[in-house]
Amino acid sequence: MEQVNIAVVGLGRMGKRHVHTLLYRVPRARVIAVCSATPEEVQWANNNQEYKEFGISVYDNYNDMLTHPKLAAVWISTSTDVHASQSLAAIERGLHVLCEKPLSTDLEEAQSVVDAAKKHPQLKVMAGFSRRFDASYRDAAVKIHDGKAIGDPFVVRSNTCDLLDNIGFFVRYASRNGGIFVDCAIHDIDLSLWYLGNPVPKACWAIGTLQHHPELKEFNDVDNAVGVVEFWGGKIAYFYCSRTQAHGHDVCTEITGTTGKVMVNVFPRANNVVLADRLGLRNEVQPEYWQRFEDAFATEANEFISSIVRNEPVPLPMETGIVVMRIGRALQEALCTGNVVRFDQNGNLAT
Amino acid sequence: MEQVNIAVVGLGRMGKRHVHTLLYRVPRARVIAVCSATPEEVQWANNNQEYKEFGISVYDNYNDMLTHPKLAAVWISTSTDVHASQSLAAIERGLHVLCEKPLSTDLEEAQSVVDAAKKHPQLKVMAGFSRRFDASYRDAAVKIHDGKAIGDPFVVRSNTCDLLDNIGFFVRYASRNGGIFVDCAIHDIDLSLWYLGNPVPKACWAIGTLQHHPELKEFNDVDNAVGVVEFWGGKIAYFYCSRTQAHGHDVCTEITGTTGKVMVNVFPRANNVVLADRLGLRNEVQPEYWQRFEDAFATEANEFISSIVRNEPVPLPMETGIVVMRIGRALQEALCTGNVVRFDQNGNLAT
Amino acid sequence: MEQVNIAVVGLGRMGKRHVHTLLYRVPRARVIAVCSATPEEVQWANNNQEYKEFGISVYDNYNDMLTHPKLAAVWISTSTDVHASQSLAAIERGLHVLCEKPLSTDLEEAQSVVDAAKKHPQLKVMAGFSRRFDASYRDAAVKIHDGKAIGDPFVVRSNTCDLLDNIGFFVRYASRNGGIFVDCAIHDIDLSLWYLGNPVPKACWAIGTLQHHPELKEFNDVDNAVGVVEFWGGKIAYFYCSRTQAHGHDVCTEITGTTGKVMVNVFPRANNVVLADRLGLRNEVQPEYWQRFEDAFATEANEFISSIVRNEPVPLPMETGIVVMRIGRALQEALCTGNVVRFDQNGNLAT
Amino acid sequence: MEQVNIAVVGLGRMGKRHVHTLLYRVPRARVIAVCSATPEEVQWANNNQEYKEFGISVYDNYNDMLTHPKLAAVWISTSTDVHASQSLAAIERGLHVLCEKPLSTDLEEAQSVVDAAKKHPQLKVMAGFSRRFDASYRDAAVKIHDGKAIGDPFVVRSNTCDLLDNIGFFVRYASRNGGIFVDCAIHDIDLSLWYLGNPVPKACWAIGTLQHHPELKEFNDVDNAVGVVEFWGGKIAYFYCSRTQAHGHDVCTEITGTTGKVMVNVFPRANNVVLADRLGLRNEVQPEYWQRFEDAFATEANEFISSIVRNEPVPLPMETGIVVMRIGRALQEALCTGNVVRFDQNGNLAT
Known part of the structure; x- marks a missing residue:
């Protein structure tokens, strides 16, 4: 059997x-290497018995x-500030790339990766918007896009x-994640574009508050x-992002249309x-997005x-993330300035 | 306006x-008297400011x-052992009667009340199966009896x-309530007859356990x-009765038919x-059937x-309770003996 | 018994x-009159058998x-444009007033009623924010205000x-209701002030869309x-208002605090x-706020x-609605202009 | 890496x-062969592109x-009537065995497999009670067995x-599955033994009905x-088994204890x-146990x-199924005869 x-x-x-996912759930992939610039992580990997069994080489230099x-492909799961440069380096080496979102907090840099990918059409270069692969979000997309379940979504x-x-x-x-709307809401923005049929942004506004992490103030950021x-x-x-929930990882989406509404995970379980028991009836909630999205990954x-094995288009090309990022950054700007950020009819920032 | x-x-x-319900939610009724054989209750009623305002007389002798x-009507809400005799006495005085379930733990005595009611057709004599008046149970009945929602219920x-x-x-x-199947399951038996179209019992079996109230053993009773x-x-x-829930009053019913199932209150709230919060997501549960069935009352x-004011038939005539009681007592007998109790095709105990 | x-x-x-509520659920009230300026309604009331039984006089002139x-009290349930003038007239006649929200779409007019009420402290003049009387919203308030369930709400x-x-x-x-944020969101605004401890508004923004009722455009209004x-x-x-839901009357509120979240009616039933059945598991939803809030009324x-009988303060004085209306109108202005509306630290519109 | x-x-x-599970989710297993006695299945497998890619040999003779x-291990997923003989043959060949439930509808035959497994302690011979591997059922077990969540389960x-x-x-x-209590309820019986701490059966009774499959009558079986x-x-x-649900595969379990209750999948989703939409709020239900238990498999x-790679005990030894089967067959006997089936204190059928 061919393995990538x-x-x-x-x-x-x-x-x-992601290593675990590849080892246990992707038989056509073969993890041959891992890499980290963090010494503790490198040491951890070197001592990992399972990695040895599977014959995984450990690198401390990308x-x-x-x-x-x-090597045929890389899965980039580093901090956002190096996503773009690592993607570019891999593309230059002729490697397929799956890069976690967001590609970059800098739009020009993000665009440079998209451009590089276009220059190498034989390479599979993909944006890691994991929710697009979740069974519930996909079921919602099917229900919405067939036009029958909720009419026209708005x-x-x-x-x-x-x-x-x-x-x-x-x-x-x-300090490196671009702020709450870039780091947290990016999936929500992506979902809204997906479900609403890729509409063009016209205006946005945002407000925030600091409830648990006052140290974010120096990054012009908030925790809610x-x-x-x-x-x-x-x-x-419209979006609500929070770093401070008591009950777990709570990610939900509602799409209202002219004849119905689809709700995804409005009650997390x-x-x-x-x-x-004497407190009533209760269910626990997933602690992290890993538990919520393990199958999606x-x-x-x-x-x-x-897409590599069959040489077919990737399900989510890199450019998907560009408009998402533009909106995320506009929301972050609105959050910082208190002003409405407006776009022209092409979705470019109005001046 | 005419008041009863x-x-x-x-x-x-x-x-x-029940006094509260009559005062606050039944404008065509006028509570003119209450009665109790318990001195503490009589004293409580005599001191009750609201009863004074509403001009309610307090009796210690029925x-x-x-x-x-x-007086035109009585609502009998005493212990089961005097339901029948109090109903009979009221009927003899020419009064309308609403008697709480069960009419009696003795089938002959219960029948004597039904007979007395039949002899006085001008009187409204009604069995107090309160769940029959609950909006959800009624909605279930409509869904079931129209034959479309779940096909044939079985x-x-x-x-x-x-x-x-x-x-x-x-x-x-x-010691006076007739045992767990007579006291607790009687509503469930009644509901099953209602939803299944008054089928005739053929056989029954029951088992029980004592978990919290070992003192019930002397009454040949159990707490679950x-x-x-x-x-x-x-x-x-099939029925589950319990005296020992930790989370509240949990009364649910499921009716399965050939093309669907109706569930009533399967998650109590x-x-x-x-x-x-950090325990997850939770809702509280009603502590007692009063909170669950306040509107039904x-x-x-x-x-x-x-039915009195308009001289129309009562919604639930007394005889409704007779078959219910027969099944309840058969279950109680099965519980005590460990044996199957069988009925002939007329629903009489097989010999 | 004394009746009002x-x-x-x-x-x-x-x-x-409201007449039904007063007749069936408020024993200390006696409905002696109803009034409508609409001939069909007057005719309907004149023909109403129940009104006759209860001895209710029907007027066509307020x-x-x-x-x-x-007459001792009036419940004003007319269209918003006459709420204030009818309240004032009643106060002048020395009558107690329960006036449906909003008092007026004009802030000065609303204030005039508040002022009139203050001049007649012996009169009970109350704002009809019915959700404040709903058992679930009250339970949420208790949980939030005791400070333990969710910490500090934000x-x-x-x-x-x-x-x-x-x-x-x-x-x-x-054309008369003041727009979607004044007519629909007013309860939501009121709840947010209640749960957040009467904070002072700083800024607001709003956007809307027309999906089913294009005729609203001439009133500068939207349907979502x-x-x-x-x-x-x-x-x-933050608020979402809609005139166009497919599934029923869907009113929900979530209050997030530093250590938890309270959700009210997030899944309407x-x-x-x-x-x-073959479509899965489903529950119906109330069609209107009446079904949702019947008990609250x-x-x-x-x-x-x-409060009249005992000469105690009304639970919700008229001034409650003034700040609510100020925010509602600011949201409506933001909706119309596309601009952020800002307030100074006293909650007055910034100039 | 070592693969089995x-x-x-x-x-x-x-x-x-099961082939799919082994290929995609069990990296330490290597599927080298499949086998079927059904010509269509053999042909299907021979034409299966994926099986070719993974190098799987197809047999028509076990x-x-x-x-x-x-070959080191076999996963037996045939019809129940050959489970035991195929298990015995594999054990005799020195192969590890994972055999789907039930081992046999004949208790002696089932025991013979248990005995054979005991004679070959180096072989891993395991009963396939898949629900024991489900995350929710395991969470329930943890909650119950720590003794704190619900007290003593009863x-x-x-x-x-x-x-x-x-x-x-x-x-x-x-005709081959042993009847509804052997085929359907076997998991439920197993769960009840697990959660209740392996109690010894004392008596059982059962009733059934034919609603959709009258042809089962010739096998002395029912569909509910x-x-x-x-x-x-x-x-x-107590158990309810049905072959005729309209809404999907609905498998739920409730365990009541002295201080609480654990509910598993009471609302299937x-x-x-x-x-x-206009019907209200609804969720779909899994159509089959595969969708419900894919992760458990x-x-x-x-x-x-x-357990093979590490030479450790299997999580569920074969004998687990023996008591389960004894109860399943007793329920089936009660169903057929209408009589209570009783056991002595060792769990043997009372004579």
Whole structure:
């Protein structure tokens, strides 16, 4: 059986999980290398018995890893600030790329990756918007796009609410993630474009508050925010992002149309268990997006690998993320300035 | 406006609530008297400011109360052992009667009330199966009986599960209530007859266990029990009764038919509130059947009073309870003996 | 028993229901009159058998009705444009007033009623924000205000979404209702002030769309809108209002705090029934706010009447509605202009 | 990396899915062969492109397949009547065995496999009770067995309700599956033993009905049945099995204890999507147990393979199924005879 030799770069929480996904759920992929610039992560990988069993080489230098003679593809799961440069380097080496969102917090840099990918049409270069691979979000898309379930969709409400992080994990990366609307709402923005039929943004506004992480103030960021986007043609999307939920990872989306509404995960549940006791009836909630989207990551990885094996288009080309990022940055600007950010009919910032 | 002068006999937890229902939700009724044989209850009523405002007379003797010259109707909410005799006495005085279930734990005595009611057709004599007046149970009945929602109904599952009573309230009455299937399951049996189209019982079996109230052993009773009833014609009902729930009053019913299933209150909820916190998502549960069936009691009372005012048939004649009681007692017998209790095709106990 | 003689003015859908509530659920009130300026409604009332039984006089002229010698209180349930003038006239006649929201779409006029009420402290003059009397919203308030359930509340999301009105009922009144944020969101704004501890508005923005009722365009109104309000002190409220839902009356509120979230009616349910058939599992939804808030109206009416009988403060004084209206009108202005509307630290419009 | 060479025998609906699970989710297994005695299935497998890519050999004779020199393990997914003989043959060939439930409808035959497994302690011989590997059922077990969540468990209610099979698939196998309590309830019985701490059966009774499949009558079977089991020590389990659900595969379990209740999948949901339209709010339901238990099968397969690789005990030894089968057959006997079936204190049938 043909297998695609792949490496995972970045061995943070998600990088390790992507290795796991590739090992356990993607039979046509073969993980031959991993890489991290963080010494603790490199050491952890070197000591990992499972990695040894599966014959995975561990690198502490990305460019060195790219020279691995058998390498065919990389899954980039590092911090956002190096996504673009690592993608470009891989493309230049003739490697297929699956890059986690967002490609970059800088739109020009993001565009440069899109351009590089276009110059190498034989390479599969894909944006990692994992929710697009989730069974529930896909079911919602089928229901919406067949035009029968809810008529014409015109409002999307979407939340990305993380469990309060008491160990400071996310704050460490806060300076590099582009702000709450770029880091958190990016999936919600992407979903709203998907479900509303790629409308063009017209105006947006946002407000936020600091409730648990006052240290974000120095990055002009907040830990809870609400943003609203108006699109040309009478469509609306609005978002709530939070870093501080008590009950778990709570990601939901509602799409309202002219004859109905589709709700995705409005009541989050960790599993099918309900406990009845003196407090009433209750269910637990997934702690992180990993538990919520584990299957979506497996689908994403299989479809990426399959596009390589069969030489077919990737399910989500890189340019998908460009408009998303433009809106995310506009919301972040509105959040910082307090002003409405407006776009012309082509979706370019109005001057 | 014509008002029906009514008295409530029994001022236990439910008697007081029935007075409240009549005062606040039944404008065509006028509570002119209450009665209790319990001195504490009489004293409580005598001191009750609201009763004074509404001009309610308090009696400590039922027969005295019956001589009240303006009295037209009584709502009997005493313990089961006097339901029948109080109903008979009221009928003899020419009064309309709404008697709480069950009419009696003795089938002959119950029949004597039914017979007395038949002899006085001008009197409205009604069985208090309150769930028949609940909006959800009625909606289920409409869905089932129109034949479209679930096809032909053939299995009923029904639970009556009470919150654990740590103050010994129910145990005090346990010697008189006829046992768990007579006291608890009677509504469930009634519902199963209603939804299944009054099928005739063929056989039943039951088992039980003592988990919290070992003192019930002396009454040959249990605090949790499961019973199954087979009806002639291939229909089935099964019941779970419990005195010991931790989470509240949990009463649910499922009716399965050939093309669908109707579920009533399978997830009990005290109200529309859900709390999300570190334990997950939870809702509270009603503590008692009063909270669950408060509106049903108001509907029941209004329909009873309306049948008097308009001289129309009562919605639930007394005989409704006779077959219910026969099945309840058969289940109780199966529970005690461990044997299957069988009925002939007329629903009489097989010999 | 002392009864408060009350009249209901306005016999539209809600006026009739308020009469019903007073007749069936408020024993200390006595409806002695109703009034409507609409001939069809007057005729309907004159022919109403129940009104005759209860001895209710029917008026076609409000001022005539006010001269009824026994009248003590009025419940004003007319269209918004006459709320204030009718309230003022009643106050001048020395009558207690329960006036449906909003008091007026004109802030000065609304203030004049508040002022008049203050001049007559012996009169009970109350704002009809019915959701404040709903058991679930009250339970949420208790949970939030005790400070333990969710910590410090800082974000409120609240929706008022009506079933699509295909018979043109609401459009007929659209020219007088002040616009979607004044007519629909007013309860949501009120709830957000209640739950967030009466914060002062700082800025707001809103967008809307026309999906089913293009005729609203001439009133500068929309049939679906999203609005966001920032309060001084880092609190946020955001609203979605819709006139065009397919599934029913869907009113929900979520209050997020530092340690938890309270959700009210996020999954609307008409009752406790779930139907399982080839489409899956489903529950019906209440068609109108009447079904959702019937109990709340009864509580509201009883508390209003009780404040008269006991000469105690009304639960919701008229001034409650002033800040609410100010925010509602600012959202409506933002909707019309596309601009952010800002307030100073006293909650006055910034110039 | 060491991989266990495994074959799947039986290429019906589940056999194909087990191959898929092994290929996609069990990296330490290598499917080297499949086998079916059904010509259409053999042909299907021979034409299967994926099987070719993965290098899977296709056999039409089980004994031939067993001679494959590299084979280490077999997954037996044939019809129940050959489970035992195929297990015995594999054990004799020195192969590890994962055999789908039930081992046999004949208790002696089942015991012979258990005995053979004991004689070959180096072989991993495992019973395929897939629900034991489901995340929700495991979460329930953890909650129950730690003794804190619900106190002492004493009642289990468990359902296995299949979607109505209009194409006659299951009826074809009905003559060989041992009846509804052996084929359907076996998982429910197993769960009740697991959660109740392996109690010893004391008595059981069952009733059933034929609603859609009258042709089952010739096998003394029914398409809907309710069974109750009493255990020594005051514990109770009761089951509802159905072949005729309209809404999907509905498998739920409730475990009641002295201080709480755990509910598993009481509201079945296909995914996280809810559709709101004029019918109300609804979710779809999984059509088959495959969709419900896909992850459980992957966990089961990985744990079986891991027990081989690490030479550790299998998570579920064969004897687990013996008591389960004894109860299943007793319920089936009660169903056929209408009589209570009783056991002595050792769990042997009372004579």
